[in-house]
Amino acid sequence: MRTLRTVGSLAVLAVTAMGLVAARPALAADTxxxxxxxxxxxxxxxxxxxxxxxxxxxxxxxxxxxxxxxxxxxxxxxxxxxxxxxxxxxxxxxxxxxxxxxxxxxxxxxxxxxxxxxxxxxxxxxxxxxxxxxxxxxxxxxxxxxxxxxxxxxxxxxxxxxxxxxxxxxxxxxxxxxxxxxxxxxxxxxxxxxxxxxxxxxxxxxxxxxxxxxxxxxxxxxxxxxxxxxxxxxxxxxxxxxxVTKNAFRAKYLAAGGSASPFGAATTAEMVATTTGTAVQRFQRGRFYYSPATGAKFVWNGILAKYVAFGTVTSALKFPVTDEMVGAGGGWYSRFQGGSIYWLAAAGGGHVVQGGIHTKYLALGAEAGFLKYPLSDEVKLTGGYGSQFQGGNIYWTSATGAHEVHGAILARYLSLGGMSSRLGAPTSDEHTVSVGRSNTFVHGSITWNATTGAITVAYT
Known part of the structure; x- marks a missing residue:
C-alpha cells in the first residue's frame, strides 16, 4: 500500500565557451x-x-x-x-x-x-x-x-x-x-x-x-x-x-522578491529531480520542486528538514502540491502528492501524515481540529499503521480503514496494548452512545460513562 519507516509502536506511545556547461548532471533522485x-x-x-x-x-x-x-x-x-x-x-x-x-x-x-x-x-x-x-x-x-x-x-x-x-x-x-x-x-x-x-x-x-x-x-x-x-x-x-534561474522557478523566485526574497541565492543549477521533465533547485534557505502534475512549489525551514530526512521526491510523499502554508495554532504545513508534513515546535517539529490516516486526519479538520498537530510520523503496528497527534491517535488497517481514538478511551486502549491487544484495530471513531461515548474495535468496545467517568471494556 505504501512505503513507511517504522520508528516505534503507538501501542506504548505517549558549455562550450558560449553556453552553460554542467560538468556532470546530478543523479536523478534529488541528490x-x-x-x-x-x-x-x-x-x-x-x-x-x-x-x-x-x-x-x-x-x-x-x-x-x-x-x-x-x-x-x-x-x-x-x-x-x-x-x-x-x-x-x-x-x-x-x-x-x-x-x-x-x-x-x-x-x-x-x-x-x-x-x-x-x-x-x-x-x-x-x-x-x-x-x-x-x-x-x-x-x-x-x-x-x-x-x-x-x-x-x-x-x-x-x-x-x-x-x-x-x-x-x-x-x-x-x-x-x-x-x-x-x-x-x-x-x-x-x-x-x-x-x-x-x-x-x-x-x-x-x-x-x-x-x-x-x-x-x-x-x-x-x-x-x-x-x-x-x-x-x-x-x-x-x-x-x-x-542562474529559469522558467517556472525563475517566476516563483522573482514573485517572492528575487535576491531580496527569504530564499536568498540559488546554490545549485536547476537539476533533474526524478525523471526528465521534473526539476529541483536548491537555494540558501529552501528548495524549489517542479513536476508537470504539480507545478513549481517551494519547501523550506523545518518542513524541508523533515522532507529531506524522509527522502524528498523519491519517498512516498513524492512532489509538493502546495507551498508552505500557515497552520492553526502557530504551526505550518505543506501538502505533497503522498501526504502532508506538519510542523509545530510544541509538537516536536515536523511529522509526516500519509495514506488513509492522512485522509481521515483531513476529514477531522487536520491541525485545526481536535487532534491538532501530529506528534509522530506514521508507524507500523500489528496488522496496520498508526499516527499519534496532540489530541489522540489515528489507526489504519486494510480491513477496517482509518479511525481515531482519543481521550480516556485512548488511554485505556493503550494500557491494554493498543492494536496488539485482544481488541485489535478500531472499527469506528469515538461516537455518542446512551451512557456517554464509545469506540468499537474488531473484537469489542471501550465505553466512557459521562456520569460516572467509568471506562468499560467489552469483548466479543
Whole structure:
C-alpha cells in the first residue's frame, strides 16, 4: 500500500565557451551535486546580459590603491544610476583588507562569488590547498558580513571546465562555478575601440561579461559606455542572482522578491529531480520542486528538514502540491502528492501524515481540529499503521480503514496494548452512545460513562 519507516509502536506511545556547461548532471533522485555547474552564460535566451567585475586588492602604492578605490566607487555609482545589479568575484584578501567596501557591495544588492584568497592558479594546487583558499576566503567574507552562497569563479579562468576542479568545489559545498562569456580585456588598459569591438563580437543572449576594478583597468571609466552600447544593441540587464534561474522557478523566485526574497541565492543549477521533465533547485534557505502534475512549489525551514530526512521526491510523499502554508495554532504545513508534513515546535517539529490516516486526519479538520498537530510520523503496528497527534491517535488497517481514538478511551486502549491487544484495530471513531461515548474495535468496545467517568471494556 505504501512505503513507511517504522520508528516505534503507538501501542506504548505517549558549455562550450558560449553556453552553460554542467560538468556532470546530478543523479536523478534529488541528490547533492557531485560537480559544480559551470555557467559561461546565464539561462536566458533573450537579449539580456549580466555585468560582473573581478576584484582583488594587490598591495600597491598609496596612489595605486587610491585609484582602485575610486574605480570601485565609480562602478557602484554607475550601477546604481542605471538600476543594474551586478556580480563581484571577490578575493578573500580584498574582503579582509577592505571589509567596509565588501559589505557596501553586498548591501547594494550585488552578488558576491568566492574568487579565492590570493588569486592563485587552482590547477597548480592540491585539493587541500584549493579548500584552504576557499575556506579562508569564506572566513573573511563572514567577518565582513557577506556570503558567496557557494558561488565560485576561477582565478585566471584556469581549469574552469576541469572535472577534478569542479568535483573539489562540490565537495566543499560550491555548486555554482560562475564563469563568463567574454572579458572586455579592460584589465590590460584596453582602449574603448578594443572593448567596443569585443562587445560586438562576443555578446550573445544571456552573456556574462567580466570586467576588472583594480588599476590599470579601463573598465570602470568605460562602464557607462559599455552599458549604453549594449542598450543600443537591444540588450537589457539581468542580475547574476536571476541569471542562474529559469522558467517556472525563475517566476516563483522573482514573485517572492528575487535576491531580496527569504530564499536568498540559488546554490545549485536547476537539476533533474526524478525523471526528465521534473526539476529541483536548491537555494540558501529552501528548495524549489517542479513536476508537470504539480507545478513549481517551494519547501523550506523545518518542513524541508523533515522532507529531506524522509527522502524528498523519491519517498512516498513524492512532489509538493502546495507551498508552505500557515497552520492553526502557530504551526505550518505543506501538502505533497503522498501526504502532508506538519510542523509545530510544541509538537516536536515536523511529522509526516500519509495514506488513509492522512485522509481521515483531513476529514477531522487536520491541525485545526481536535487532534491538532501530529506528534509522530506514521508507524507500523500489528496488522496496520498508526499516527499519534496532540489530541489522540489515528489507526489504519486494510480491513477496517482509518479511525481515531482519543481521550480516556485512548488511554485505556493503550494500557491494554493498543492494536496488539485482544481488541485489535478500531472499527469506528469515538461516537455518542446512551451512557456517554464509545469506540468499537474488531473484537469489542471501550465505553466512557459521562456520569460516572467509568471506562468499560467489552469483548466479543
Amino acid at each position: 547533492t551535486p557531485g560537480q559544480a555547474a559551470v555557467f559561461t552564460r546565464g539561462y536566458d535566451t533573450t537579449k539580456v546580459a549580466s555585468l560582473t567585475f573581478d576584484l582583488d586588492w594587490r598591495t600597491g602604492t598609496a596612489a595605486e590603491n587610491a585609484v582602485s578605490k575610486a574605480n570601485l566607487e565609480t562602478v557602484l555609482r554607475v550601477f546604481a544610476a542605471n538600476g543594474i545589479t551586478g556580480g563581484f568575484g571577490m578575493t578573500g584578501r580584498f574582503a579582509e583588507q577592505n571589509p567596509a567596501e565588501a559589505a557596501t557591495i553586498a548591501a547594494q544588492g550585488h552578488k558576491i562569488f568566492n574568487h579565492s584568497w590570493s588569486h592563485p592558479d587552482f590547477m597548480t594546487l592540491t585539493q587541500a590547498e584549493r579548500w584552504s583558499q576557499l575556506d579562508r576566503t569564506e572566513t573573511a567574507f563572514r567577518n565582513a558580513g557577506i556570503s558567496s552562497a557557494g558561488w565560485f569563479r576561477a582565478p585566471y579562468r584556469s581549469g574552469y571546465l576541469d572535472a577534478g576542479l569542479n568535483r573539489d568545489l562540490a565537495l566543499r559545498g560550491f555548486y555554482i562555478n560562475l564563469d563568463w562569456t567574454f572579458d572586455t580585456t579592460g584589465y590590460q588598459a584596453a582602449d574603448w575601440a578594443t572593448v567596443s569591438a569585443r562587445i560586438d563580437r562576443y555578446t550573445v543572449p544571456g552573456a556574462i561579461i567580466v570586467m576588472h576594478v583594480t588599476t590599470p583597468s579601463s573598465d570602470p571609466g568605460n562602464l557607462q559606455l559599455i552599458i549604453d552600447k549594449l542598450k543600443g544593441m537591444g540588450y537589457g540587464f539581468v542580475s547574476p542572482w536571476q541569471a
